[in-house]
Amino acid sequence: MKPRKLARTIGRKARAAREAAWGLLHRHHPILAHLIPMRRCNLACGYCNEYDAVSSPVPLDVMLSRVDRLADLGTAMITVSGGEPLMHPQLEEIVAHQRRRGMIASIITNGYLLSRERIQALNESGLDYLQISIDNVEPDDVSMKSLRLLEPKLKWLSETAEFHVHINSVLGAGVKNPDDALTVARRARELGFNSGVGVIHDGRGQLRALGEREMEVYRELKRFGTRGDVRVNALFQDKLVMGQPNTWSCRAGSRYLYVDEDGIVSYCSQMRGIPGIPLAEYTHADVVREYGTRKPCAPYCTINCVQRVAVFDNWRSPQTVTARLRPAREAPPRPPGQEPGAGGQALAR
Numbered sequence: 480m481k482p483r484k485l486a487r488t489i490g491r492k493a494r495a496a497r498e499a500a501w502g503l504l505h506r507h508h509p510i511l512a513h514l515i516p517m518r519r520c521n522l523a524c525g526y527c528n529e530y531d532a533v534s535s536p537v538p539l540d541v542m543l544s545r546v547d548r549l550a551d552l553g554t555a556m557i558t559v560s561g562g563e564p565l566m567h568p569q570l571e572e573i574v575a576h577q578r579r580r581g582m583i584a585s586i587i588t589n590g591y592l593l594s595r596e597r598i599q600a601l602n603e604s605g606l607d608y609l610q611i612s613i614d615n616v617e618p619d620d621v622s623m624k625s626l627r628l629l630e631p632k633l634k635w636l637s638e639t640a641e642f643h644v645h646i647n648s649v650l651g652a653g654v655k656n657p658d659d660a661l662t663v664a665r666r667a668r669e670l671g672f673n674s675g676v677g678v679i680h681d682g683r684g685q686l687r688a689l690g691e692r693e694m695e696v697y698r699e700l701k702r703f704g705t706r707g708d709v710r711v712n713a714l715f716q717d718k719l720v721m722g723q724p725n726t727w728s729c730r731a732g733s734r735y736l737y738v739d740e741d742g743i744v745s746y747c748s749q750m751r752g753i754p755g756i757p758l759a760e761y762t763h764a765d766v767v768r769e770y771g772t773r774k775p776c777a778p779y780c781t782i783n784c785v786q787r788v789a790v791f792d793n794w795r796s797p798q799t800v801t802a803r804l805r806p807a808r809e810a811p812p813r814p815p816g817q818e819p820g821a822g823g824q825a826l827a828r
């Protein structure tokens with residue numbers, strides 16, 4: 480590993496360890512926030528309900544003020560996703576501001592807009608983590624996120640990126656050939672990346688049962704080995720793929736925040752509009768309240784990132800109030816072309 484990349488890896492791990500320790504010691508601050516800089520995406524995956532075709536980027540000053548608000552709430556890590564975050568022309572400035580405010584910076588992208596220059600710009604911004612989900616080996620009518628089309632980008636990342644790269648393969652409804660997940664995971668490892676597997680969920684974040692061959696591939700991927708936080712997700716996924724519920728406390732709205740392009744805080748991408756409070760008005764009292772609020776959708780939930788942060792608290796502080804899973808306020812109607820994608824399902828993030 481090049482000296483500069485090695486130094487950044489050591490620094491990143493030290494900061495992550497410090498944030499993890501603080502997360503264990505202190506219960507009432509967000510560990511992870513998802514921040515949406517634009518809803519627009521350059522692709523139109525058939526299973527996705529998280530994009531539109533025409534919306535504009537959120538202005539930079541608004542994004543920076545949202546980063547500041549999350550920092551003031553004590554947020555440890557922000558993941559910028561979308562839509563497609565690389566379509567935001569000032570993404571690197573948003574990432575750099577996260578780092579200036581002492582947070583861990585991550586993005587989830589489909590990878591299509593990566594170039595050597597953009598990877599270098601992301602290096603300079605201080606990005607810590609980048610995740611790409613690859614759905615198949617060859618593009619099909621459901622998804623263009625294919626290994627063959629992304630291969631040049633993956634090579635550039637392997638040669639140039641100073642941040643950590645995680646490649647996610649997927650299983651579940653809409654994935655035509657489950658064996659593709661194995662091919663994607665093997666290629667990711669060859670290129671020196673971390674890899675994991677996600678299970679596609681329905682439009683409310685809930686499980687779609689896996690078929691026989693998908694189960695075999697899932698078991699093979701587990702034998703193949705996963706690292707780090709993916710093992711945490713395996714604790715949840717093992718039960719879900721067998722159709723069994725998990726017992727856990729979803730701390731969405733507290734340890735995890737989903738902040739959409741309008742600056743509204745939701746539990747997660749599949750529970751948008753709940754609790755539906757603007758981030759600018761979101762307070763420590765909201766974080767404390769949602770920490771103790773039980774989410775009825777938890778047993779069959781497949782939202783990886785929320786489950787990942789839940790391990791900090793599953794052993795303590797039982798939840799005593801039950802959430803009402805309908806929006807506090809109705810979302811305003813969107814102009815033509817800005818409705819969410821029609822797929823009605825989404826990829827577990």
Ligand code: SF4
Nearest residue numbers: 520522523524527589
């Ligand atoms: S899954 Fe990602 S790449 Fe595909 S349409 Fe949705 S936001 Fe875009």
Ligand code: SF4
Nearest residue numbers: 684729747776777780
């Ligand atoms: S359990 Fe939590 S993360 Fe999962 S769908 Fe419900 S609110 Fe979202």
